[in-house]
Amino acid sequence: VKLHRPLVVANWKMNIPEGGLSDFVASCSSNSESRPGKDIEVWIAPPFPYLSPLRAEISAFGFDAEVGAQNCSDQKTGALTGEVSAEMVSDQGAVFVILGHSERRTLFGETDALIARKITAVGMAQLVPLVCVGEDLESRERGLTAQVVTRQLRECLGPARDRFGSLVIAYEPLWAIGTGRNASAAVVVEVNQVIRKVLRDFGEESSRVLYGGSVTPENAADLARAGGADGFLIGGASLDPSKFMGICAALSPHPASPVEKS
Numbered sequence: 001v002k003l004h005r006p007l008v009v010a011n012w013k014m015n016i017p018e019g020g021l022s023d024f025v026a027s028c029s030s031n032s033e034s035r036p037g038k039d040i041e042v043w044i045a046p047p048f049p050y051l052s053p054l055r056a057e058i059s060a061f062g063f064d065a066e067v068g069a070q071n072c073s074d075q076k077t078g079a080l081t082g083e084v085s086a087e088m089v090s091d092q093g094a095v096f097v098i099l100g101h102s103e104r105r106t107l108f109g110e111t112d113a114l115i116a117r118k119i120t121a122v123g124m125a126q127l128v129p130l131v132c133v134g135e136d137l138e139s140r141e142r143g144l145t146a147q148v149v150t151r152q153l154r155e156c157l158g159p160a161r162d163r164f165g166s167l168v169i170a171y172e173p174l175w176a177i178g179t180g181r182n183a184s185a186a187v188v189v190e191v192n193q194v195i196r197k198v199l200r201d202f203g204e205e206s207s208r209v210l211y212g213g214s215v216t217p218e219n220a221a222d223l224a225r226a227g228g229a230d231g232f233l234i235g236g237a238s239l240d241p242s243k244f245m246g247i248c249a250a251l252s253p254h255p256a257s258p259v260e261k262s
């Protein structure tokens, strides 16, 4: 039984300047053929300073979406130059925080232990942690995917146990992020089973499990039909409102009929 609507999450990374926020939301809102509506849940993660301005644009256009951060500190407060706490992003209207994205892991040295502390901080601020896991190409070629993903999940969730009211996991194989090479539907289904097994061990079976990695409007329907994921985490294609809405439309269980479209 599906407990939730499919979830589509935009990770803008360090893209889209302040001047582009209004145009982005306006284009999404005017795209009535694929407007998410009640069938799809949409979350957008802009850079920190735009959480509040993006939220204002979303309400101005009556668009149905939540905002969240791409990262936050594991600490509540202190002499931590450049850091932003979970409470601070919550104050700006965020409802979720992406944690453990592969760019944070590889470019900024984040470990599973740090991600675990961030999950706790996010949960204590009543925000939803969206935790990314995924294997690199070498691990995939050596047949270690299940082992890597299971270890990441256990190390990220173990110490944070009982600290989250709600949790979203994104399976993002590193070889598929920003490469134009998406995982096949069969791989998404297979790895989701691995993730679901770990979530069951943690009593978190109602968590949503997303797929991320070169999702486009063209491949989204196939990935959605295979039924392995509860939605997508989108990087590159989330910067283009028509591609982003196209992905939402592909996930919609009730695509607009030709009559509704006209």
Ligand code: PEP
Binding pocket: 011, 101, 172, 176, 177, 178, 179, 180, 212, 213, 214, 215, 233, 234, 235, 236, 237
């Ligand atoms: C990502 O970075 O989370 C991601 C999925 O990127 P892309 O969609 O560009 O592969």
